[in-house]
Amino acid sequence: MPSAKRSKIAAFGSAFPEQVLTNLDLEKIVDTSDQWISERTGIRERRKLRDNEQNSDIAAAAALQALERAGVSPMEVDCILGCTTTPDRWMPSLASAVQAKIGANNGATAYDVLTACAGWMTGLQAADAYVRAGVYKNVLVIGSEALSRFLNWKDRTTCVLFGDGAGASLVTPANVGDPGEILELIVHSDGRYGDILDLPGCGSQMPPSLAVLENNLQYIRMNGQEVYKHAVRNMVAVCEEALARRKLTVEQIDWFVPHQANIRIIETVGKKLNFPTEKVAINVHKYGNTSAATIPTCFDEYVQTGKIKRGDLVLMTTFGGGLTWAGGIVRW
Ligand SMILES: CC(C)(COP(=O)(O)OP(=O)(O)OC[C@H]1O[C@@H](n2cnc3c(N)ncnc32)[C@H](O)[C@@H]1OP(=O)(O)O)[C@@H](O)C(=O)NCCC(=O)NCCS
Secondary structure, three states: OOOOOEEEEEEEEEEOOOOEEEHHHHHOOOOOOHHHHHHHHOOOEEEOOOOOOOHHHHHHHHHHHHHHHHOOOHHHOOEEEEEOOOOOOOOOOHHHHHHHHHOOOOOOEEEEEOOHHHHHHHHHHHHHHHHHHOOOOOEEEEEEEOHHHHOOOOOHHHHOOEOOEEEEEEEEEEOOOOOOEEEEEEEEEOHHHHHHEEOOOOOOOOOOOHHHHHOOOOOOEEOHHHHHHHHHHHHHHHHHHHHHHOOOOHHHOOEEEEOOOOHHHHHHHHHHOOOOHHHEOOOHHHHOEOHHHHHHHHHHHHHHOOOOOOOOEEEEEEEEOOOEEEEEEEEO
């Protein structure tokens, strides 16, 4: 395959489970209130997979929508990156499960990327490099999560924050200036802070056991205040890094699409970067934190509703367990 000068996001696709869980619903499950959740996080409702639905169902639906919009058939896909912390099974990968569900049965490479909420941007960086190196032509990058399966529904400090959802993107070769061109992608990690946001149980360190279950170690744990501090600092820094690399200023950016974890983090990061609020894309109130799915689904929503237009410069940033964080710029 010939190498390409650039790569582009040819299309997005999104899928959410139908089941809605509002803050009022949560009031009936844990000791919380709509007011507390709204004020501290901006979240009003989130989606939750039903028992008979899997992560791969929404991931496949999002992938098929992206392929259809791009006019590419599943058999033309060369590589599938499943960006997730919550695959259907530890093995095979979410990407392999999606491959079977969408009928990409041409031997395409399929594997998962685990960098928590930074997953989709990490996958996008790999896809961009693959396409520009001529390794693959059509790369599906899917950020998809079934976080509701890994939440302790008795722990009000975590269960109110997250939701399920899937955002897919198709990355293809491009020339300089093509719509959707990926201009910059930076992904960072600092493993020293792995303990402030983790899912400790049922891995090889703590295999499933009664003790693991009794201590709720099969669920997501978080030191909210520590995460908040690192999130703000690192997202601001990586955005400045991406802008500097491209010699762009905030004034030249049309839209800011930050990770949708929490409205207060979004507002603080936006303010520190001097983004006017009308340039900041937000949908956290409807879906909560869907981890690797937040940026592709929010970007997609703003494209579908005509807010992000062709030619707009879009700055994206994210932050997650690892710790991981990323920044990137796309010319839509
Ligand atoms: C989680 C977060 C909203 C908590 O807000 P906070 O202002 O730090 O709140 P605290 O943890 O200090 O808790 C304040 C009080 O609210 C209580 N509280 C926590 N969750 C609650 C809930 N869902 N409902 C009601 N009260 C709650 C706490 O128990 C505490 O009570 P206390 O003072 O009696 O001990 C905030 O830390 C945050 O946004 N962190 C980042 C989280 C994140 O985005 N993670 C994902 C990154 S990818």
